[in-house]
Amino acid sequence: MTPQRPDVGNPSRSSRLSPEWIVGFIDGEGCFHIGISKHTDLRFGYQVLPELTVVQHQRDLDLLYELRSTMNCGVVRRNHGDRFCWRVRNLKNLTELIIPFFDKYPLKSKKSLEFIRFRKVVMMMQEGRHLSKEGFAEIAKIASEMNRAQPRTTADSRESPSQDENSGN
Amino acid sequence: MTPQRPDVGNPSRSSRLSPEWIVGFIDGEGCFHIGISKHTDLRFGYQVLPELTVVQHQRDLDLLYELRSTMNCGVVRRNHGDRFCWRVRNLKNLTELIIPFFDKYPLKSKKSLEFIRFRKVVMMMQEGRHLSKEGFAEIAKIASEMNRAQPRTTADSRESPSQDENSGN
Numbered sequence: 054m055t056p057q058r059p060d061v062g063n064p065s066r067s068s069r070l071s072p073e074w075i076v077g078f079i080d081g082e083g084c085f086h087i088g089i090s091k092h093t094d095l096r097f098g099y100q101v102l103p104e105l106t107v108v109q110h111q112r113d114l115d116l117l118y119e120l121r122s123t124m125n126c127g128v129v130r131r132n133h134g135d136r137f138c139w140r141v142r143n144l145k146n147l148t149e150l151i152i153p154f155f156d157k158y159p160l161k162s163k164k165s166l167e168f169i170r171f172r173k174v175v176m177m178m179q180e181g182r183h184l185s186k187e188g189f190a191e192i193a194k195i196a197s198e199m200n201r202a203q204p205r206t207t208a209d210s211r212e213s214p215s216q217d218e219n220s221g222n
Numbered sequence: 223m224t225p226q227r228p229d230v231g232n233p234s235r236s237s238r239l240s241p242e243w244i245v246g247f248i249d250g251e252g253c254f255h256i257g258i259s260k261h262t263d264l265r266f267g268y269q270v271l272p273e274l275t276v277v278q279h280q281r282d283l284d285l286l287y288e289l290r291s292t293m294n295c296g297v298v299r300r301n302h303g304d305r306f307c308w309r310v311r312n313l314k315n316l317t318e319l320i321i322p323f324f325d326k327y328p329l330k331s332k333k334s335l336e337f338i339r340f341r342k343v344v345m346m347m348q349e350g351r352h353l354s355k356e357g358f359a360e361i362a363k364i365a366s367e368m369n370r371a372q373p374r375t376t377a378d379s380r381e382s383p384s385q386d387e388n389s390g391n
Contacts, residue, residue, distance in 0.1 A: 069330055070330065071242045073240045073242035073243045073246065074242045074243070074245055074246035074249075074330065075246060076243055076246065077242065077243035077244060077245065077246025077247035077248075077249070077250070078246035078247065078249055078250045079246075079250075080243075080246070080247055080250070080285075081246070081247045081248075081249070081250025081251035082250035082251070109331075110332075112332040113331045113332050116249075116330060116331050116332075119330075161238055161239065161243065161285060161288075162278075162282045162285050163279075163281040163282050163285075
């Protein structure tokens with residue numbers, strides 16, 4: 054069963070979360086991150102893992118579920134202790150839902166610069182360029198610039214996307 | 223010269239910041255806080271200091287100025303190091319601009335519960351109830367509940383509102 058993907062530019066009318074609200078919230082709380090972790094059975098020995106995450110205290114768990122439901126992708130997981138996160142790692146969801154959304158509704162903070170880098174890496178991965186030596190080196194450079202600008206505060210990145218996010222979700 | 227106050231429900235068309243974006247950003251980054259600090263020359267020896275603050279890295283200083291300009295109140299100050307804040311302390315601005323704004327455009331996170339307490343304290347102060355023993359005790363109780371739920375991460379609270387915010391601003 055493949056659920057129909059809504060146009061993310063028009064979240065369902067029943068949602069409390071408007072596109073503008075989501076942009077404001079992500080400008081504040083969102084983190085666009087490119088993880089590069091050791092993975093000995095992969096080419097070059099490393100895995101590239103782009104993700105959008107929002108971490109909240111447990112009291113706002115419902116809001117994370119609303120984000121997931123409005124954006125129609127991602128998973129909600131415990132981050133650590135009483136912190137939970139909404140996280141999107143699946144490349145198809147990033148390409149078809151997350152990136153078009155922020156193209157249509159641009160971020161207003163300097164996080165927009167992180168998004169531009171994030172967008173570039175995701176597009177390169179979609180074209181398979183992370184599998185070439187030159188492409189991987191370029192991604193690693195972009196990632197190091199992003200991660201320097203914005204320290205990591207999100208969930209453990211050792212899980213693979215397929216373990217925690219349904220591709221049809 | 224008294225600048226005309228705009229209807230905060232209708233931010234100027236030239237602003238990049240829509241009400242919905244502002245609500246999303248405040249849901250993420252805003253802090254409604256009731257400071258109670260020692261002040262030996264005041265009644266009961268304490269000063270009640272409600273404030274809304276948003277702290278950002280220096281790279282988003284422009285965004286703080288846009289918040290100030292769109293909401294038509296508050297000041298932008300260095301918080302500490304490379305962190306800056308937009309801060310509204312002036313009672314008239316809280317009563318006439320901030321509270322009506324969030325009454326019209328409700329917060330969607332559990333920060334709305336902080337806002338309800340904050341609103342109550344500001345309204346009590348407007349009625350002068352912080353000057354009675356019973357009123358002050360009630361405010362102190364509400365403040366202790368708020369500040370327990372949400373640790374303080376904002377600027378130094380020792381300044382008085384008149385020092386850092388023009389009443390006509």
